[in-house]
Amino acid sequence: MAYNNIRVETEGGLATITISRPKALNALNAETITELEQAYTELEHDDMTRVVIITGDGDKAFVAGADISELKKADMFAARQISERGHKVFSQIETSDLISIAAVNGFALGGGCELAMACDIRYAADTAKLGQPEVSLGIIPGYGGTQRLPRLVGRGKALELLLSGNMVSGEEAMSIGLVDAVFPAAELMPKAKKLGGKILSKGPLATVAVKSCVRQGLDSSLTAGCALEISEFSAICASEDKNEGMTAFLEKRSPDFTGK
Numbered sequence: 001m002a003y004n005n006i007r008v009e010t011e012g013g014l015a016t017i018t019i020s021r022p023k024a025l026n027a028l029n030a031e032t033i034t035e036l037e038q039a040y041t042e043l044e045h046d047d048m049t050r051v052v053i054i055t056g057d058g059d060k061a062f063v064a065g066a067d068i069s070e071l072k073k074a075d076m077f078a079a080r081q082i083s084e085r086g087h088k089v090f091s092q093i094e095t096s097d098l099i100s101i102a103a104v105n106g107f108a109l110g111g112g113c114e115l116a117m118a119c120d121i122r123y124a125a126d127t128a129k130l131g132q133p134e135v136s137l138g139i140i141p142g143y144g145g146t147q148r149l150p151r152l153v154g155r156g157k158a159l160e161l162l163l164s165g166n167m168v169s170g171e172e173a174m175s176i177g178l179v180d181a182v183f184p185a186a187e188l189m190p191k192a193k194k195l196g197g198k199i200l201s202k203g204p205l206a207t208v209a210v211k212s213c214v215r216q217g218l219d220s221s222l223t224a225g226c227a228l229e230i231s232e233f234s235a236i237c238a239s240e241d242k243n244e245g246m247t248a249f250l251e252k253r254s255p256d257f258t259g260k
């Protein structure tokens with residue numbers, strides 16, 4: 001499908017979605033959110049694709065937030081719609097069987113930081129700047145920032161960032177758990193692709209089940225999470241991939257997983 005504000009490239013089981021509105025530092029307008037949803041849905045229906053890297057066009061911005069010129073026009077009713085749309089798409093990314101890696105290549109502010117936080121893993125360039133500056137605009141985050149940020153960095157640090165609007169560097173973001181690794185800018189995409197390739201080499205049913213257990217477990221009690229793990233573990237032990245993985249190990253060869 002042709003898009004105006006994103007590019008989608010696929011290579012083997014790895015897809016890259018590049019948000020591309022360079023004149024607005026890749027800010028998310030309504031059309032971009034819709035395109036992101038369409039692209040994600042299309043990739044979810046593509047049998048090959050298992051890992052998606054989300055990044056921003058150019059070397060300055062991942063995504064500099066929701067589009068402020070669009071938001072400025074929104075009254076209470078429009079704002080609810082915009083917020084609900086964003087939540088729906090980010091939740092789709094978060095709950096999808098696709099494993100998502102945010103390659104944060106520059107400013108990830110407001111909705112941009114929220115998009116990165118909806119991804120499963122966040123890699124950042126050492127030039128990245130992350131933050132939730134909404135209070136500087138007299139608003140609050142509307143794409144999950146007040147909820148996902150404290151879950152990642154803890155209540156105090158989240159409130160410090162949310163209340164001050166301060167930006168943190170890639171290094172600082174890693175030190176507080178907002179991103180998972182930092183690399184020199186030129187190495188960011190190769191490192192994200194390397195991780196994607198590694199995930200692709202593992203059992204497809206297993207990687208989906210790991211994501212599901214971790215995500216649902218963090219949303220529930222330890223007891224409920226452990227019960228979920230027992231269910232997923234026993235189900236996956238009925239798979240052909242389990243047989244192939246263990247046979248390959250014992251035969252000292254690489255497994256040839258089929259996702260069955």
Ligand code: CO8
Pocket residue numbers: 023024025027064065066067068069071079080082083086107109110111112133134137140141142143
């Ligand atoms: N929206 C629209 N345009 C933007 C945005 C944005 N978020 N960010 C940058 N731009 C535009 C600028 O207006 C400018 O356009 P022009 O060249 O036409 O003047 C161009 O991009 C380049 O930006 P700057 O000249 O400002 O570049 P600097 O290097 O000087 O500064 C910054 C870079 C620091 C990133 C600066 O652009 C900035 O502060 N941007 C805004 C960041 C921000 O506040 N983001 C949060 C937005 S609100 C939000 O995300 C809420 C999400 C939830 C929505 C829920 C809906 C209800």
